[in-house]
Amino acid sequence: MAPKRRHLLALLMVLGLVTAAACGSDDGGGVSGGYSIGLVTDTGKVDDKSFNQSAWEGAQQGAADIPASATASYIETEESKDYANNIQLFLDDGAKVIVTVGFGLGEATIEAAKANPDVMFIGVDQWQDDALPNLAGLMFPEATAGFMAGALAGMLTETDIVGAVLGTDLVPPVVFFKEGWENGARYTNPDVQTISTYHPGGLDVAFGDPEWGATTARQALDQGADIIFGAGGATGNGALIEVAGEAGALCVGVDSDQWFTVPEAHPCLVTSAMKLIDVGVAELIGQAYAGTMQGGNFFGEVGLAPFHDFDGIVTDEMRATLDDVMAGLADGSINPMPE
Amino acid sequence: MTTRQKQMLYVGATLIVVIAWTFYTADGPQTTAVLAGTVRAATLLVLGAMCGMIGERSGVVNIGIEGQFLLSAFAAFTIASMTGSLFLGTVAGVGMGLIMGWMLAAMAVGLKVDQIIAGTVLNIAALGLTSFFYDRSRSLGMGKYTNIDLGPLADIPLVGTVFFSRPPLTYLTMVLLVVVHVALFRSVWGMRTRAIGEHPGAADTVGIDVLKLRYFNVTIAGGLAGLGGSYLALEAVGTFSRAMSGGRGFLALAVMIFGRRTPFGAYAAALFFGFTTALQNQFQLNSTFDIPPQFVGMLPFVVTIIVVALSGLIGSMRDPAALGQVYEKG
Numbered sequence: 001m002a003p004k005r006r007h008l009l010a011l012l013m014v015l016g017l018v019t020a021a022a023c024g025s026d027d028g029g030g031v032s033g034g035y036s037i038g039l040v041t042d043t044g045k046v047d048d049k050s051f052n053q054s055a056w057e058g059a060q061q062g063a064a065d066i067p068a069s070a071t072a073s074y075i076e077t078e079e080s081k082d083y084a085n086n087i088q089l090f091l092d093d094g095a096k097v098i099v100t101v102g103f104g105l106g107e108a109t110i111e112a113a114k115a116n117p118d119v120m121f122i123g124v125d126q127w128q129d130d131a132l133p134n135l136a137g138l139m140f141p142e143a144t145a146g147f148m149a150g151a152l153a154g155m156l157t158e159t160d161i162v163g164a165v166l167g168t169d170l171v172p173p174v175v176f177f178k179e180g181w182e183n184g185a186r187y188t189n190p191d192v193q194t195i196s197t198y199h200p201g202g203l204d205v206a207f208g209d210p211e212w213g214a215t216t217a218r219q220a221l222d223q224g225a226d227i228i229f230g231a232g233g234a235t236g237n238g239a240l241i242e243v244a245g246e247a248g249a250l251c252v253g254v255d256s257d258q259w260f261t262v263p264e265a266h267p268c269l270v271t272s273a274m275k276l277i278d279v280g281v282a283e284l285i286g287q288a289y290a291g292t293m294q295g296g297n298f299f300g301e302v303g304l305a306p307f308h309d310f311d312g313i314v315t316d317e318m319r320a321t322l323d324d325v326m327a328g329l330a331d332g333s334i335n336p337m338p339e
Numbered sequence: 340m341t342t343r344q345k346q347m348l349y350v351g352a353t354l355i356v357v358i359a360w361t362f363y364t365a366d367g368p369q370t371t372a373v374l375a376g377t378v379r380a381a382t383l384l385v386l387g388a389m390c391g392m393i394g395e396r397s398g399v400v401n402i403g404i405e406g407q408f409l410l411s412a413f414a415a416f417t418i419a420s421m422t423g424s425l426f427l428g429t430v431a432g433v434g435m436g437l438i439m440g441w442m443l444a445a446m447a448v449g450l451k452v453d454q455i456i457a458g459t460v461l462n463i464a465a466l467g468l469t470s471f472f473y474d475r476s477r478s479l480g481m482g483k484y485t486n487i488d489l490g491p492l493a494d495i496p497l498v499g500t501v502f503f504s505r506p507p508l509t510y511l512t513m514v515l516l517v518v519v520h521v522a523l524f525r526s527v528w529g530m531r532t533r534a535i536g537e538h539p540g541a542a543d544t545v546g547i548d549v550l551k552l553r554y555f556n557v558t559i560a561g562g563l564a565g566l567g568g569s570y571l572a573l574e575a576v577g578t579f580s581r582a583m584s585g586g587r588g589f590l591a592l593a594v595m596i597f598g599r600r601t602p603f604g605a606y607a608a609a610l611f612f613g614f615t616t617a618l619q620n621q622f623q624l625n626s627t628f629d630i631p632p633q634f635v636g637m638l639p640f641v642v643t644i645i646v647v648a649l650s651g652l653i654g655s656m657r658d659p660a661a662l663g664q665v666y667e668k669g
Contacts, residue, residue: 045470047473049475196623198623199632200616200632200633200637201636208581208585209583209585211380211383211571211575211583211585211587213576214575214577215379215620219373219621219624222368223369223372234580234581238578241577241578245483245485245577262478263478263480264478264479
């Protein structure tokens with residue numbers, strides 16, 4: 001190979017590496033001036049069409065809502081060992097509020113909150129055993145959301161088999177979704193058979209493996225499931241898209257209204273079991289700014305997404321039952337997750 | 340293959356058929372679902388394994404398969420969503436695989452970079468580039484590849500559903516298995532390829548251009564990984580998401596070694612890996628055993644370690660002699 005071409009090639013390789021390095025810690029914009037809000041994602045991405053994205057939208061909303069000029073920026077965590085470093089980056093930059101997204105960041109967030117009492121922390125999906133004054137854990141009753149979706153599925157299924165393709169049982173909210181979903185389906189349809197699967201991998205891959213999600217959804221469809229709950233980031237999205245290819249089968253999304261985030265699932269997506277993460281994050285940011293944020297756990301809202309194209313198949317009778325279920329869940333007469 | 344090995348193969352195959360049929364008569368839908376899931380999970384692995392195999396048979400280690408999958412999946416998805424044509428997307432994926440293969444060849448063969456480092460560069464570059472350029476507003480409006488029934492073959496119970504009611508790239512992969520097998524072991528090209536992997540010096544003295552053939556082989560092999568990427572984005576999943584290859588490029592290397600660098604061996608190994616995934620899913624779907632899913636998920640890797648270690652001890656598995664070595668024309 002001629003020396004010139006060799007140089008060109010070497011240059012190309014270096015370029016590739018630089019691009020890769022630049023994305024290693026994807027910084028969504030500098031923190032400078034005004035009231036700054038930093039968001040650290042879990043190993044997912046801010047455009048994961050799921051909970052990281054929801055939280056990021058909430059942070060942007062929160063920044064827009066407060067009266068002072070405020071900026072929101074994010075860092076995407078590539079590997080779980082970087083949690084503490086990424087939080088520290090925002091601390092060094094003088095962030096006033098730091099949002100950490102996901103169960104996995106819980107410990108790192110508590111450490112950082114203890115070391116920096118002047119900075120407000122919001123931990124999404126992080127249960128607080130001991131309340132710290134500057135750390136609010138934004139929690140959601142996932143079992144309740146799962147129960148609502150399951151109750152609908154129990155009424156909609158014709159084969160009396162409902163399936164769930166889930167992230168990992170290492171993350172408690174996923175387990176709550178599953179248990180709620182199964183109990184909800186049994187509540188409206190005592191004959192229902194529930195078949196559910198967790199991803200077999202660890203935290204690093206369980207939410208980013210759409211091929212496994214799709215293959216597993218197909219396996220559930222092949223043995224008679226006609227409505228499938230996909231709960232687990234990109235893994236669940238893979239399941240939704242697989243169900244979309246099966247005529248007559250329905251699917252249920254998770255976390256946000258996935259009608260808008262996974263358009264490929266339109267042929268099957270009847271609803272989504274939503275955690276209103278964006279609303280919760282924005283509200284807590286407002287409280288942090290006003291100085292009214294309480295430490296400990298803050299419970300956000302959950303609900304079912306609109307039925308969109310499937311509005312016609314949900315009968316008035318089903319809607320009435322759903323209303324009863326929601327009322328029962330709200331007043332505590334229905335326990336979505338009895339031991 | 341010795342007569343004894345052949346006998347063992349026949350016994351094993353017969354056993355598998357008998358066991359599958361027994362389960363099928365016991366519970367048809369579940370058995371079909373598990374075996375269909377097996378074939379499905381094996382397709383990507385065997386494409387990656389064939390890519391690795393052609394490289395290694397020529398003496399070039401390719402640990403960049405993961406990156407080749409990912410960037411090809413990205414190219415396939417992007418072109419398919421822009422043009423609305425799955426076929427064009429597939430072509431783009433294969434094309435991207437060829438480019439990645441050429442880049443590996445340029446580094447490992449042309450510039451004589453350490454082959455492991457060259458492969459790592461591909462992996463890192465693919466992750467960075469796809470993460471940076473991924474546009475989440477894109478989607479495949481027309482859906483992904485759907486199953487095609489192969490006429491009356493698809494009506495055979497069990498076997499029909501599992502093998503003859505598949506989407507197009509899966510059929511293509513099965514055809515490629517035969518093509519690569521014949522090419523590697525029954526053609527002049529295959530003989531030369533194996534020669535430059537075993538003893539490049541000797542091959543050179545009989546007039547084979549070692550560097551040129553390695554260049555060509557590693558590039559062509561990239562096309563197979565590119566097809567794998569297209570399969571991942573357009574047939575298995577139907578969208579792109581970051582880091583979606585999820586380590587399967589590395590798994591493909593294990594499959595390749597397990598399958599003794601032969602296409603059919605690799606397919607058997609890939610089916611085994613796919614089977615454990617499908618089986619552990621089925622355990623959960625049935626709530627048969629209350630064992631953690633991660634435990635069964637771990638089994639194929641444990642088996643691979645045992646098989647590789649055992650065959651290393653017995654000495655029945657041997658790497659190509661010139662594997663990983665830079666060839667300098669003497």
